[in-house]
Amino acid sequence: MPDVLLVPLLAATLAGGRLGQGKGFYDRTLATTPAFAVGLLYVVQLVEALPLDPWDRALAALATPDRWIVP
DSSP: OOOEEEEEOSSSOOSSSEOOOOSSSHHHHHHHHOOOEEEEEEGGOOOOOOOOOTTTTOOOEEEEEEEEEEO
């Protein structure tokens, strides 16, 4: 099992909520591993709120080209 997962996304909140691409791959992976999950995004992809489901796991951190965000 990896210690760190770099997770692509469409949008994220400062609290670590993420909107993926709808296939559920990362949701299933994040549910089965204690890995430190880092969302990779541009600042324009940060949003105030997202609709989250009960199985969504918050990201441990977010990384933009010029900023590191830890919820």
